Amino acid sequence: MQETKIRKFKAIRRISSYYLTKFKKLYTVECRRWAPGRKPENSRNLIRRNILNNTARQKIEQDHVQCQSPQTIPADSKFLIDSGGDLNLIKLSSMRDEVIVYDHTVYELKGITDNFVTTLGSVTIELQIGGEKRRVEFQVVKSDFPVPNEGILGKISLACCVSADFEMTHGVAVQMRRKFGNLTQLRRLQKKNQQGIYYESHGVARLSHVSWELVISLDVQLLISKYHVIMAHYQATTTICEKMKNRLGNVEIEEICSLFIQRFSRATLPYLNEIEANHISIMLAMNNDDNRIRRGLGQTFRRMANVLYGLCSKIDVEFIINQITELNRSKVPSKSNIPEKIRFLQAEVNHSTQQLELQQQKVEQNLQYLQAQANLNIQNLNKLAFRTKVLEQSLLFELVLSKYAYETQNLISIINSALDGKIPTSVFTPQHIIKELLEIKVDLPIGNTFPVEVNIESLNEILRISEKNIFFKDNYLIYVIEISLITSEEYSIYHPIPLPIPHSEQTIFLVDPEIDYLGVSRDNENFVALDNVKWEECITLKPYKVCRGNQHVQHCAESDVCVVSLLVNNQFNPDHCKLVQTNSWIYYTQREVSTITCTNPTENSKIEIEGVGRITIPPF
Incomplete structure (x- = not known):
């Protein structure tokens, strides 16, 4: 009976009935109720409350909290909650490769396992909770550390994690505590910081050599030449009419030819004037010296081709023109030159060109019929058919x-787009x-591929990162269109930043990084060095x-x-970081005193160092 009363007035709700035997921890939550505006009652009337049913259910589940971070694998990670823990722990396999672990300070843990476990170092990660x-x-x-999911959140309490999700109605306060206290033993191991370099991560890069x-x-x-052919047909049709009027002297024939000339002057001549104006605009755009000078090309190349967009000085114009000429003779729309890594294509101003050719053939057929009729006598001339054909x-x-x-107006818009580096x-x-x-x-060299997958959705991205040159x-x-091909190897990019190492109140040491940006392959086998200019020229993809x-x-x-x-x-002491041609080293230690023991000489000696300075080992 007594036990029942205790449960009634002092009910404690466990977040989970799962008991962490490996961690020897049990979490409990106390929920105190009081009237709004009043202090808690002296009797500490505790009520049972199921946290998993409140608004934090999406954040806390089975003693875990859901977090998002671009530096973890996966990006949506789960961490075990340890509100009384002294450390936050994360598995090595749960971090992306470009995240650097600093081993200046490590810990030995005991309590989670029977023996002491040494951590690998520290890292700072941005979490979104x-x-x-x-x-x-x-x-x-x-990675084989015996903890579920990605790790443990110890220093961030449950209240901080879900404070935005709890509705503090009816005066309910939530407090998390550990029933058995902190059983985990910690031993801090401080290492000497001899690097003096902070490696700032700048993501991943891939190289493009070809x-x-x-x-x-x-x-x-092509359009202009076809236009001249049409005009020649018009002149021939007009000549036939004049010939028949003069030879036959027939009023009806004269009326038919006059109607033809009137319709041409009234309806067709405006199109003719527009074509002429468009042709002049095209030639002016193609031969405008201002465009070439604005692009910053040299005089030699400007004599070779009229550049509308880009810097084409490295392009072999004569080779390209010869290949295009061969492509036209072969009557095929495209071909590849694999040794030169070039693919050539033919394009049309508009896909209605075939329809224009069919209509032009009809004009030629009518012209042949009219020429045949012009040689007939007036008695043999079919006036109705002649009138219809005219x-x-x-x-x-x-x-x-x-x-x-x-089409000529469309061609003008194409040229204007070319001046802006666009392909209509x-x-x-x-x-x-x-x-x-x-x-x-299909023909790409082995070990190279396109920067992104080739599909309709990625086409704009491909054209954006490609180098475009347009000339006439x-x-x-x-x-x-020069498309960069990337290698399969990825490089983690770091920006080495020298850390100031204090020497005295007025002096510090700085290590010269020698490299602006350092790229290291995933297997730590290869590296590349980039200066600021080359790094700024790198193209950003997702x-x-x-x-x-x-x-x-x-x-x-x-x-x-x-x-x-x-x-x-x-x-700790790379050979390349030592002072050259001297028996001296620059050192930096934390506040603790470090001891150097020399065992090779005939007699042992100990030298104690502290802070920053230069040490020289005297000869024995």
Whole structure:
């Protein structure tokens, strides 16, 4: 009976009935109720409350809290809650490769396991818990550390984690405590900080040593030449009418020819004037010296081709023109030059060109019929058929020239887009470009691939990171799209920052990093060094950056660069970091006094050092 009363007035709700035998911990929650505006009753009337049913259910589940961080694997991580713990722990396998662990301070833990377990070092990770972001310092443990999920949150209490999710109604306060106290034993091990370098992570990069060019050619003169053919047909039709009027002297024939000329002057001539004006605009745009000077090209290349966009000085224009000419003769739409890593394509101003050719053929057929009729006598002439053909010819001229006027106007917009480095869909559709890129992908060199997957959704990204050059040569408007190919190896990029090491009240030591940005491969076998300019030129993609150019890849094991040895080899005293040609070392210690014991000489000696300074071992 007594036990029942205790349970009634002092009910304690466990967050989970799961007992952590390995950790020898049990969590309990006390919930006190009091009237709003009043202090708790002296009787400490405790009530039972199921935390998993409140608004924090999505955050806390089975003694865990859900967090988001771009530095963990996975990004949505779970951590065990230990409100009374002294440390935050995270497994090594739960962190991304580019996160650096600093081993200046490590701990020995006991209580979770029977023996002492040494942590690997510390790391600071940005966690988002609910709607709040905070930087949390963790001690890193091995991947096989006996803890569920990604690790333990000890220093961040449950109240801090879910304070934004609890509704403090009816005066309910939640307090978490540990029933058995802190059983985990900690022993702090302080290491000497001899690096003096902080490696600031800048994500992942992939290198691009080679590229593939996609060359699209557009024959600008094709429309203009066809326009001149149409005008020749018009002149021939007019000549036939004049010949028949003079030879036959028939009033009806004269009326038919006059009607043809009137319709042409009234309906067709405006299109003719528009085509002429568009043609002049095209030639002015193609031969505008201001465009070439604005692009900053040298005089030599400007004599070779008119550059509309980009810097084309490294392009072999004559080679490209010869390949385009061969492509036109072969009557195929595209071909690849694998040794040169170039694919050539032919484009049309508009896909209605075939319709224009059909209508133009009809004009030629009518012209042949009229020429045959012009040689007949008036008695053998079918006046009705002649009248029909002449009127049909007039309508065809109007239709064809109106379409040519539209095409020349479209050509002007294409050239204006070229001046801005854009490829209009009227020249080349996205589906066609994707098809050609997939053809290129088959011929890519081994070990290289496109920066992103080739599909419609990624086409804008591919064109954004590609280098585009557009120029005009021999009546061809030529687009050269240089697509960077990336290697399969990824590099974690770090920016070495020298840490000030105090020497006295007015002096400090700084280690010269020698490298602006350091890229280390995932297996720590290779590295690349980038200066500030090259790093700024790297192109940003969503998962990584692409660094173009012939970056010199070096082996870490053979490197004599100090910052590489400190990061990759994790040496306390790399040979490359010593003072050259002297029996001296620069040292830095924490507040504790360090002792150096020399055992090689005939007699042992001990030298105690503290702070920062230079030590010289005297000869024995």
